[in-house]
Amino acid sequence: MVAALGAAVCFGVASVLQAMGARAAEPGSGSGVDTRLLARALAQRTYIAGLALDGLGFALELVALRSLPIYAVGAALAASLAVTAVAASRLLKAALSRVEWAAVGTVCGGLALLGLAAGGEGDGHGSTALRWGTLVAAGAVLLVGAAAGRLPGRARAAVLGLGAGLGFGVVEVAVRLVDGVTSPPIYALLLGGGAAFLLLTSALSRGSVTTATAGMVIGETIGPALVGVLALHDRTRPGWAPVAVAGFALAVVGALVLARFGEGGATGAEPATSGR
Template sequence: MGPALAAAVLAALGYAAGSILQAVGVRGGSGAAALTRSPLYLTGLGCDGLAWLLSLVALRRLPTFAVQSLLAGSLALTVLLARAFLGSRLRPRDTAAVLGLVAALAVVGGAGTEQPSPTVGPGGQVALCVAAGLALVAVLGLRRSGSAAFAGLAGLGYSVAALGARAVTLPDAWSQAWRVGLEPVAWAVVVAGVAGTLGYAAALEKGPVGPATALLWSVEVVVPAVAGFWLLGDVVRPGWWVPTVAALLVVVGCSVVLAGSPALPEEA
């Protein structure tokens, strides 16, 4: 397993562990003030942050469709961890979805060979910046929209953030790291990430976690895959196109099933 693939797998595990820790932390407190004093809840947030950083590492060397699909696998890990540590019920369809997701991710992992981050032209950079800005404006402006609309916007925001993280130009030396702040695409990543976070929070506020999470991950798998091929020139291993497309569809389907699982914590 290469370092980029290992980072993506660890990111999925980090997101799953963060969900479980936050769920346990919520059980022991009442109100937002109590959560800020809960070691488990704060550790869960830290796991989410570390997972996000690991996903950025993976995106530098792996195509977007591979990383986003592997991150969607965090749903399977969350369901299994919830069964083990929270005693949550696991339906037969959840077991089948976990097995299907693991098989599909094995195909995606095999199809997404390590490749250098792309060089995106001015047009692509403008497109990413505009998309990030529109996502944030939409999330802030559509106050009366339902949970599905916000979940879809959250998925779009996170998708743009993933695409931008792969496209941003990084300096060769750490001493030049400050130059990242001059990159428009780097700011697009931040803006899109904020849009995704606010959108998902609004989706959970307005509706149940299952449908919102299912729509979020469906968008996060499909949109970066299509845009990665078209905008970033992501490459699939020769002869793997049909298995890859089929595997991506399985990832989406299994994610929808697992998002409705009673084993999924409300904070996931």
Template sequence: MRILALGLAVAAAVAYGAASLLQAVGARRARSALVVWREPAYLAGLGLDAIAWLMSLVALRTLPIYLVQTVLAGSLAVTAVGARMVLGARLRRVDVGAIAVTVAALGLLAATSGTQSGDTFSRPAAFALAAASVVLALAGWAAAAAAARPRPAVAARPRPATAARPGPADGAARPRSAGADGEVTAGAGGAAATCAALAGAGFGGAAIAVRGLRFEGNWPAEPALWALVVFGVAGALLYAVALEHGDVARVTAVLWTVEVIVPSIAGFAWLGDTVRPGWAPAAAAGFALAIGAALVLARSPAQEPTAVPAPPR
């Protein structure tokens, strides 16, 4: 069963990576956000996201949370490789190294992972988790409102007359966060990072909630199920807000860092996740390497939506 669950986690990571590529292609082909839902590539990406999510749920019921979440973070490597092979996106040398480190780190984590407790957490704990999901949703609403609030433009500092460093895909230097007329918007990056952190906490909370699900009796009234729904929906909406108002590389890096670390800590401290006896240092090294590689890949030019050629207009 562990081998099957690990295979599902890896398949989910591949599906998430492929879904990101398909959604990027569909979004670039659409002439506006209102018609993106008509693009077959974008819809296929959403379908792959749903399939990947279901596979990750099955894996979380069997494997330690830290292992599943770290494997899912490997989807960044899938996206980077796919963008290079399919879209011709640029991969830096450090990206290639990060991909190799990701593969090695995930193999190390798979070898060092122990078992998880078969007992679900208590009913009061499930209600507490459901309450936490509502708190996170409210905090996310406040953060999204702050991110969307109009902010004063900040004049760019004068720079020496040297050639601008090309952007990742279109050859133009771009600010990390810009207003409608291209001026840097004060504070937008920080608000977007807050939304990204809350989105990561939402997805991480959903992973924790999976472990508390009980499919018996009146399961639609199960608090862990509602926590899963609220955490998941809040995470998805907050991630969209963060991408709208912030730099994609920074947002993705913050998202995955929080999404992996927070539920992993909960798994060890609360849910009985373990590491093979004597393998704790190796597991810690693999975990750190995987997170580091994910942070590098999150800032790769291959992750940028602009790596997809826009249609002629």
């Protein structure tokens, strides 16, 4: 759980740095799948710093996924939205209201309950259909990005963030399914992770940081948690299932409340002075 929370801190700060870099780069085509925007963002120092934090966060996430249920790791990663909100208030000069601070506390409280209730990871190895399904889902992430790129403003950021979350969710599941260097989950991990970064960069370049991150949190939390419980036999400590459900719900609800942090456009409208 310490590793999972460390990953959340890395991912939360990385999102703000990546937003700064994406906005400092030359505007892209507006497509949800814009590889040239990603290439230009990679020329920004703050974007590179964000990628470094993402790399550290991913390493910590791998540690967590090898010993905790997917639902526990996913809910812990929901704390990245709280970190994003706080980091945006400092780096992008946006103020947190009392409601947002209460939401931060809700996320943390939910995570505390999950930490108490979480058991070990399940002993399920996943069916052949699930292994190939992760690869199909990774490809679908690109289709979501292409469709979302046509949406206006806030809806575009939210749906692109959701698509990125689905891609990162594929990574979470694929890590548990990998059993060889040529297995479908390996390709799903690479494709899903790459597509997620592409969509997230497009979302952060024009939309609210917290709106995009909220969509990402939803996408990478709910679906993988269900797969973990239903297909990989993730369980809670005996008798602690209600506590786990309550903790999971609090973490996600807090993340959703924090999504309104960007309503005023403070994190999405202010130009960045340096790159990620």
